[in-house]
Amino acid sequence: MSTDKKQLIINAFAMHSPGHLNPGLFRYPADKGADYKNIKHWISFAQKLEEAKFHAIFFADVLGGYDVYKGPANLDPTIPAAAQFPINDPLYSIPAMAAATESIGFGVTASTTYEAPYALARRFSTVDHLSNGRVGWNIVTSYLESAARNFGLDTQIEHDERYRIADEYLDVTYKLWEASWRDDAVEWNKDSANINGSTKGYRYADPRGVREINHKGKYFQVPGPHLCEPSPQRTPFLLQAGTSTAGKAFAAKHAEAVFLHAQKPELVRPSVDSIRQQAADLGRNPRDIKIVAGALVIVAETDDAAYAKFEQLKKYGDREGALALFGGWTGYDLSTYTDDQDFRFVEQPAVRSMVNHWASTVPGTEGKKWDKNTIADYLTLGGNGVKIIGSVQTVADELERWVTVGDVDGFNLSYASIPDTFDDVIRLLLPELRRRGLFWSDYAVKGGTFRENMYGQQGRSRLPDSHYAAKFAWRKGEEAPPYSLKEHQ
Ligand SMILES: Cc1cc2nc3c(=O)[nH]c(=O)nc-3n(C[C@H](O)[C@H](O)[C@H](O)COP(=O)(O)O)c2cc1C
Numbered sequence: 001m002s003t004d005k006k007q008l009i010i011n012a013f014a015m016h017s018p019g020h021l022n023p024g025l026f027r028y029p030a031d032k033g034a035d036y037k038n039i040k041h042w043i044s045f046a047q048k049l050e051e052a053k054f055h056a057i058f059f060a061d062v063l064g065g066y067d068v069y070k071g072p073a074n075l076d077p078t079i080p081a082a083a084q085f086p087i088n089d090p091l092y093s094i095p096a097m098a099a100a101t102e103s104i105g106f107g108v109t110a111s112t113t114y115e116a117p118y119a120l121a122r123r124f125s126t127v128d129h130l131s132n133g134r135v136g137w138n139i140v141t142s143y144l145e146s147a148a149r150n151f152g153l154d155t156q157i158e159h160d161e162r163y164r165i166a167d168e169y170l171d172v173t174y175k176l177w178e179a180s181w182r183d184d185a186v187e188w189n190k191d192s193a194n195i196n197g198s199t200k201g202y203r204y205a206d207p208r209g210v211r212e213i214n215h216k217g218k219y220f221q222v223p224g225p226h227l228c229e230p231s232p233q234r235t236p237f238l239l240q241a242g243t244s245t246a247g248k249a250f251a252a253k254h255a256e257a258v259f260l261h262a263q264k265p266e267l268v269r270p271s272v273d274s275i276r277q278q279a280a281d282l283g284r285n286p287r288d289i290k291i292v293a294g295a296l297v298i299v300a301e302t303d304d305a306a307y308a309k310f311e312q313l314k315k316y317g318d319r320e321g322a323l324a325l326f327g328g329w330t331g332y333d334l335s336t337y338t339d340d341q342d343f344r345f346v347e348q349p350a351v352r353s354m355v356n357h358w359a360s361t362v363p364g365t366e367g368k369k370w371d372k373n374t375i376a377d378y379l380t381l382g383g384n385g386v387k388i389i390g391s392v393q394t395v396a397d398e399l400e401r402w403v404t405v406g407d408v409d410g411f412n413l414s415y416a417s418i419p420d421t422f423d424d425v426i427r428l429l430l431p432e433l434r435r436r437g438l439f440w441s442d443y444a445v446k447g448g449t450f451r452e453n454m455y456g457q458q459g460r461s462r463l464p465d466s467h468y469a470a471k472f473a474w475r476k477g478e479e480a481p482p483y484s485l486k487e488h489q
């Protein structure tokens with residue numbers, strides 16, 4: 001077995017909804033999507049994935065309904081398909097899953113556009129404590145008009161402005177997590193008190209080790225201090241998805257893992273190179289950014305069996321739900337076009353370029369007309385991520401190609417049906433990846449934090465010194481966090 005191959009990161013990509021990237025599949029006999037509201041469903045899912053040594057479960061989340069298609073503000077096509085609606089808040093299930101596991105990580109999506117940083121920092125610190133350092137934050141700026149309306153805005157804040165807000169938002173949360181409590185501020189330790197025979201004089205924490213952050217910026221005013229004492233990772237492991245110019249710059253500065261969707265590794269490579277280069281320009285190790293590609297893997301004993309399974313699953317898909325997802329992602333309502341409109345030639349440039357991209361990359365669609373039906377068919381399973389379908393050999397070869405050609409570090413595997421898409425991956429694919437020396441046989445740090453296991457390094461629970469936010473860290477023995485002294489010079 002070769003030992004010098006890149007070890008893959010394998011995450012599961014899920015959502016607290018009956019359907020994630022599989023509108024209508026709750027009707028598939030083996031699918032347990034509708035159990036999303038049962039905590040036991042998530043606990044057994046987490047245990048199964050930990051047993052198989054998945055790095056993490058990554059929960060997507062949105063704050064509004066997909067109501068653009070046949071809209072405006074119409075959820076009629078979305079509701080019957082359970083197209084990411086209804087949707088519960090993912091954060092509440094994490095402590096329960098953490099209590100039933102010891103090493104798997106949990107990525108949770110939360111938006112910098114609609115939630116106050118003071119409250120978000122507290123919720124993530126709480127879960128970092130309760131999970132023993134196994135929570136990650138997928139930082140998103142959000143994209144749904146329906147979310148904007150429900151958070152009191154007439155329309156969405158402009159795209160790049162959302163990223164500028166996010167950048168200051170991160171400053172606030174870094175200060176709360178890293179700079180408000182000195183590492184050794186909490187003094188209370190029952191064992192040492194007992195040794196001395198008396199608890200008198202012992203205090204819970206040193207008041208000089210807890211400071212206000214006094215953040216006064218363009219978008220946020222937060223005096224602090226942080227409500228929570230230091231948690232194992234302080235700052236949760238930081239994930240990000242977003243590949244616009246502003247998104248890539250944001251990722252290069254903040255993200256520890258970046259999540260991308262693309263059809264081919266050749267096409268993802270320029271984004272990967274650009275993010276790594278920008279990170280290097282900021283003094284970071286470009287390899288400290290783990291690039292994780294979204295993929296739907298349908299694997300079976302043979303190629304034919306895998307394709308048959310894929311076609312069988314697709315029969316349960318809801319095309320109206322798929323077009324509703326398209327509407328929410330892009331803001332374009334395809335119901336305003338005729339059924340025979342070929343979107344490769346439509347006037348709307350954003351839709352035209354997206355559909356032409358699919359037309360030139362999606363296997364098996366050469367020469368096909370890209371009308372509404374083709375788009376719905378394509379988006380029914382796995383959304384806009386690559387679909388890798390085939391025998392164990394075919395899938396493993398293709399994943400290896402993504403690593404060598406795309407320079408990705410791993411995959412976020414979505415599902416056509418939960419949990420049996422993962423059962424197939426566990427039973428068939430993971431043993432082959434292990435045989436090829438591509439996937440670990442156990443967690444690098446058993447019982448470790450999310451960050452320790454993503455980097456495979458014991459003791460690496462905190463952001464590294466080369467990360468932008470390291471300057472906020474208030475270390476043991478320091479009178480004040482060094483950044484605060486510089487700011488007041
Ligand atoms: C693979 C992938 C997954 C995403 N998951 C979410 C999500 O769960 N919730 C969300 O609000 N946005 C999600 N997004 C949207 C991005 O975070 C970002 O807001 C959006 O892509 C716009 O940014 P961009 O123009 O920089 O790409 C996702 C994007 C990608 C590419």
